[in-house]
Amino acid sequence: MKDRIDQLGPLELRCLSLAARGRTRLDIMRETDIPMERIDQALEEAMRKLKANNLAEAIIRAARLDLIS
Helix, strand or coil: CHHHHCCCCHHHHHHHHHHHCCCCHHHHHHHHCCCHHHHHHHHHHHHHHCCCCCHHHHHHHHHHCCCCC
C-alpha cells in the first residue's frame, strides 16, 4: 500500500485534511474556490489510493499513516 500512498497528490491531501477537520464538501469548495467536481474527484481518488470504502475510512487511514494531522 505504501506505493499508492506516496502518489497522493497535494489536492487529495488538502481535501482529506479539511474533511478530517469536519468540513463538508461544500465548505471545502467555499474555503478553497476549487470546483465541487474537482473536490469530489480528489476525495474519490484518495479513497481509491488508500483502499478505503468511504471518506471516513480514508481519513482514518491517512491519519494513521501521518499523511494528515
